[in-house]
Amino acid sequence: MNQPRYKIVFDGQLMPETTLETVKDNLARLFKSDAARIDSLFSGTPVALKRDLEEHEANQYLNALQKAGANVRKELDQSASLSLVPTEEESEAEPVDSARMNCPKCGHEQAKASECSACGIIIEKYLARQAQLAEAAPAQVADATGASPYAPPQANVAEALPEYSELKVFSVNGRIGRVRYLGWTMAMLLCSLPLMALFAGASAISGTLGGLLLGIAVIAMIVISVFIGVQRLHDMGWSGWLWLLNFVPVVGSVFALLMLIIPGTQGVNRYGPPPPPNSTGVKVLAWLFLLVPIAGIVAAIALPAYQGYLG
Known part of the structure; x- marks a missing residue:
């Protein structure tokens, strides 16, 4: 049986005792992204910052983003678990109700169809595209003209931040109490x-x-x-x-x-x-x-x- 895969979802909520500007600055630093793309994450619409993660990877992303002030959550990634080729165990299992399905992108449950009635994707094309992305090398950052405002930033946010800043007397960078x-x-x-x-x-x-x-x-x-x-x-x-x-x-x-x-x-x-x-x-x-x-x-x-x- 395939191991469950997870995604990190963010809908613009902040961790307690954090400010919006501070969280935006932290996310921009972690994602190495511009302010416009970071602002789009706070529209209130749930955004999948990272998909197709193993559980320990998802936990790393979760901890790093919560430390940055973003109130993210870990969810099962239904689309990453879908496969056009049934496994041996799935083939031997009893059939389930084939009249219902979940959208691989948004998770909306509906009658079996080729198109999602909630987000409007063509399911077959979407699955083919996800398979191509999984096989391809790490995605390059899209150019500014073609980037979707809801596209997740491409960066390894699991990188740990230093616990303390470096002390430098002869510098305008850093912090002292x-x-x-x-x-x-x-x-x-x-x-x-x-x-x-x-x-x-x-x-x-x-x-x-x-x-x-x-x-x-x-x-x-x-x-x-x-x-x-x-x-x-x-x-x-x-x-x-x-x-x-x-x-x-x-x-x-x-x-x-x-x-x-x-x-x-x-x-x-x-x-x-x-x-x-x-x-x-x-x-x-x-x-x-x-x-x-x-x-x-x-x-x-x-x-x-x-x-x-x-x-």
Whole structure:
């Protein structure tokens, strides 16, 4: 007896706690497809994303797509189980009611006929076409002019996504959380201290040289701030261009505070997998960053009081 074959069906429903845009971005990345074809999958009409799968293959597709946020389901693929040549067991079995049949494409049950009354296919031609596709090499992606908007994307979606994103300080790609954002900012400030000492020494020799070194240090700090700020926004699911709001008076101060408060999105978002867990060093640097303004406030209060006491 032939082993049962399965198909993966999607009708536009999302997994809990996911957003439509995030799921579309994940599917576009998995299928390596354009946005127009991905949008067509959310019309509400059930679409078979993949057919003629063994059970373990169907489970792989099911897990990968559900992790991407698509609420897909596994169903028996009736068309893949059809054969024009009866098996030995089927030949010996007792005949069933031959007056009824199921459409090999949509599964509609109807009186035996050459054409499906639900989807309108010519059944014999459809079965012949399915046999050709099964024997042929993996299908090439159809050109844009002839592609059906409901054609399933041709890609191996069973490929597992990385659990965590790769950390890169000098990049606008990737994601970092609130603690790592504070830690990396503190590390940048600590690295700037030797540069300030170098600037002071160069200024004693030449004012021009000191000014040049100071300009280079300031530009370097701004560039690194952009890199880590954009990655923090990506972790929140926001566009990196919003970092420019830091230059807007009043709004910039509020926005910088939001970058420290708002948590990152859970799981994969449009900018990739979540960042890895924070190391001990990152946590220590983050606490040091928080202590700097606290120490400044205490000093601002204590010094005038101490000076008044001495006076």
